[in-house]
Amino acid sequence: MDFFSTYGFLIVSMLFQAMLGLSLYIPLMTGQLSLASPGFYALGGYIAAILSTTVFLPEGGGKWESGTFPIIYVLIETVLAGLASALLALLIGFPSLRLRGIYLALATIAFVEIVRVLSLNLEITGKAIGIFGVPQPFINKFDYVVLALPLLIASAWFVYRLERSRVGRAFTALREDELAAAAMGVNPTTNKVLAFVLGAVLAGMVGAISAHFLNTWNARQGTFDVSILVLAYVIIGGSRTFLGPILGGLLLTALPEVLRAIAGIQGLPLFLSQFLLDGRLIIYGLLIVVAPLFYPQGLITPDLFKRRAVKTKEAGA
Amino acid sequence: MQIKRLLSLAALLGLASLSIVAVVAQEATETPTIEPPTPFDCKEGVELKGEPIKIGIAVAQTSNVALLGQEQVIGAQIAGEFFNNCGGINGRPIQLVFQDTAGDEAGAINAFQTVIADGVVGIVGPTLSQQAFASDPIANDAGVPVMAPSNTARGIPQIGRYISRISAPVAIVAPNAVAAALDLNPDIKNVAVFYAQNDAFASSETVTFQETVNKLGLNLATVQTFQTTDTDFSAQISNALALDPQLVIISGLAADGGNLVKQLREFGYEGLIVGGNGLNTANIFPVCQALCDGIIIAQAYSYANESPINQTFREIYKEAQGKEPPQFSAQAFAAVQVFVEALIALDNEVGLDTLELAELRTRLNDTLLNMTYDTPLGPVGFVSEGEADGEIIQGQFYVAQIQMNEDGQTGSFVFIR
Known part of the structure; x- marks a missing residue:
């Protein structure tokens, strides 16, 4: 009980970050390095924060007591955020996906910046301070797991099936060789935009729940920093299977807090616990730099599964 | 179409609610007078014994906000040492529990939950207003008093009954x-x-x-x-x-x-x-x-303020840092001071040993709102009732x-x- 009240927030954040990693992974399936996820994440968060503080008010006005905001409203906001993200992704997907590689990455960074600057200047997004007092459907942060875990499982299952479907194989073909894929009759534009839209929908939905989860939403949520962080999930976790970004998101979100917890263990020498506390972000940064040297493909690679599959086959024969 | 209509409705309502907040904040500021506080009574040479009383300091020690957060850490550290030298809480030592919030919202929530689980009676933090909107509702739901050392945005004390601030709003x-x-x-x-x-x-x-x-x-x-x-x-x-x-x-x-x-x-x-x-x-x-x-x-702060407590603070700060103390350090010091003085008053009234932690936190919050303090910032008190309870009333700027x-x-x- 005590464990969940202290670390419940962290556990659910890990799930959310894993989904953000996944949302960046989907466009990557077609070979598109798009850093746009945080932009849609921010958009989804604003939709939920604005709706829940201005439209979904309790009967007779006033404020929702903590823990009484109906979950159905959260679900409605999540769906709306997903739809809005899909629409926006369609609009910007067609022109921007004509760019490739680093140029696409730059264009998506520009999109994230535009969202940030707009929300800093618009009245409706609360300008620099943002929107606060977002009503709570749960009293305990850990209870958000009933929203986060099913969404993660559903999106992971979706991507797992996608990788094995006709569309998924078209994605992979595009990633490996766009020219050859096009010659085989795979439409590059449609498939790339589809992957881009799917990633955007997931990021938007995660944003909508996160606005409730964080109590507040502001222009600092979907920024370039977040883009880079989410990219790190994919690089550390592995970019060739959907499990990679999920693992990366879980691990990298937990790490700073795990170091904080280790520093709090009784009986550690003072200098060590002080170093773990003050230097935990240094350790974090070092790991991000060092990990790719030892795992250039990320922690999880498809070979990991192949080798086991081959072994079991050999054992059977 | 539906979304568009909802959004424009939301925009209108958003504007309306913002202006309501603004009115509330302004009304609160029009109660400028407080009882003149009694200067802090330092009882030097008292031997400290007993279980220390923990106060959480959750500010930004890392990230790009750390420039401000580091000054707050220094101010809080000076306060911790100073008040323990002055006899702590009637002989019981205080212990400051530092946790880094970094510069983001999630970091602030994590730090708050760590210090709350650690059993602190109150929290000084976080550094940014945006972080406060994320982490303060958690402390408020847990019934832990928060003294914001540097949150100047509108709507901070309105987050809840347990949230107060020592930093006068920019308005x-x-x-x-x-x-x-x-x-x-x-x-x-x-x-x-x-x-x-x-x-x-x-x-x-x-x-x-x-x-x-x-x-x-x-x-x-x-x-x-x-x-x-x-x-x-x-x-x-x-x-x-x-x-x-x-x-x-x-x-x-x-x-x-x-x-x-x-x-x-x-x-x-x-x-x-x-x-x-x-x-x-x-x-x-x-x-x-x-x-x-x-x-x-x-x-909001002047190192030239001639009150004895400010001159003591200024001396200690100058000795350690070799320059005049900045506003952020003084505000962090004052935030710790408010907790210490309120704890002493509560101990005199009922005795801290007789209270369970949850009750102690609630009583501490009620006590601190109803007192006035002679801090390095000058005389300070709080709005003690209504929506804006916990808003600072500062005697001089x-x-x-x-x-x-x-x-x-x-x-x-x-x-x-």
Whole structure:
């Protein structure tokens, strides 16, 4: 009980970050390095924060007591955020996906910046301070797991099936060789935009729940920093299977807090616990730099599964 | 279509609710008087014994907010040592539990939950208002009093019953600078306002400045915008100077603000200049050099305040850091002081040993709201009832004017009010 009240927030954040990693992974399936996820994440968060503080008010006005905001409203906001993200992704997907590689990455960074600057200047997004007092459907942060875990499982299952479907194989073909894929009759534009839209929908939905989860939403949520962080999930976790970004998101979100917890263990020498506390972000940064040297493909690679599959086959024969 | 309609409805309602918050904040500020506090009674030489009482300090020790957070850590550390030397809580030591919030919202929530689980009676933090909107509801739901050392946005004490702040909101501090300018030159009629459009703090601070100008019956001649990355302001300055202003008000950061001041003077502007909090740093001296002279800046803290507690604080700070204490350190010190004095009062009233932790936290919150304190910031009290409970009532504010030395490189803030 005590464990969940202290670390419940962290556990659910890990799930959310894993989904953000996944949302960046989907466009990557077609070979598109798009850093746009945080932009849609921010958009989804604003939709939920604005709706829940201005439209979904309790009967007779006033404020929702903590823990009484109906979950159905959260679900409605999540769906709306997903739809809005899909629409926006369609609009910007067609022109921007004509760019490739680093140029696409730059264009998506520009999109994230535009969202940030707009929300800093618009009245409706609360300008620099943002929107606060977002009503709570749960009293305990850990209870958000009933929203986060099913969404993660559903999106992971979706991507797992996608990788094995006709569309998924078209994605992979595009990633490996766009020219050859096009010659085989795979439409590059449609498939790339589809992957881009799917990633955007997931990021938007995660944003909508996160606005409730964080109590507040502001222009600092979907920024370039977040883009880079989410990219790190994919690089550390592995970019060739959907499990990679999920693992990366879980691990990298937990790490700073795990170091904080280790520093709090009784009986550690003072200098060590002080170093773990003050230097935990240094350790974090070092790991991000060092990990790719030892795992250039990320922690999880498809070979990991192949080798086991081959072994079991050999054992059977 | 549906979404569009909802969004435009949301926009309207959003505006309405914002203005409600603004009204509440303003009403709260119109209760300016507090009982004069009794100075803190230091009982030196008392031997400390018993289980220490924990106070959480959750501020930004890392990230780009750490420049401010580090100053708060120093202020809190000085307070921890000082109050333990003064006998702690009637002989029981206090222990400060530091947890880093970093610069983001999730970090603030994690740090708050760690100190709450650690059994603190109250929390000083977090550094940024945006972080407070994320982490304060958690402390409020857990029934742990929070004393915000540097949150100046609207709506912080309104988060809940357990949330208070020792940092006067920008809407109260900033107008003092304009009033001081009017003292220096009663003939001011036209005012030109400049602000950095891409900076969060500057764009909200300028609203306060513009309201003040209108309230004082001055003519807001023009509002010019710039970016914190700009280096050439000649277009904006020409536009403004054409309207013959006697006062220029600038909300920006050090580099751009300093450059703007320099170019204003080079264009021949000779009137008064008021700077916002972003210019409230010695870092602007190298930018505008000798032309910095005379910039007027409002302050929530003055190291020149002559109360004994401030002079003690100033001495300790100067000895350790070799410079005058900044506002952030003084506010963190004052936040710890509020907890300590309220704990002593509560101990005298019922005895802290007799209370369970949850009850102790609630009683502490009720006690601290109803007391007044003689802090390095001057006399301080709180609004103790209603929606805005926990809003600070600060007895005095300060206005400083920059005075540059003859070498044109170094200077100092001279307090004029």
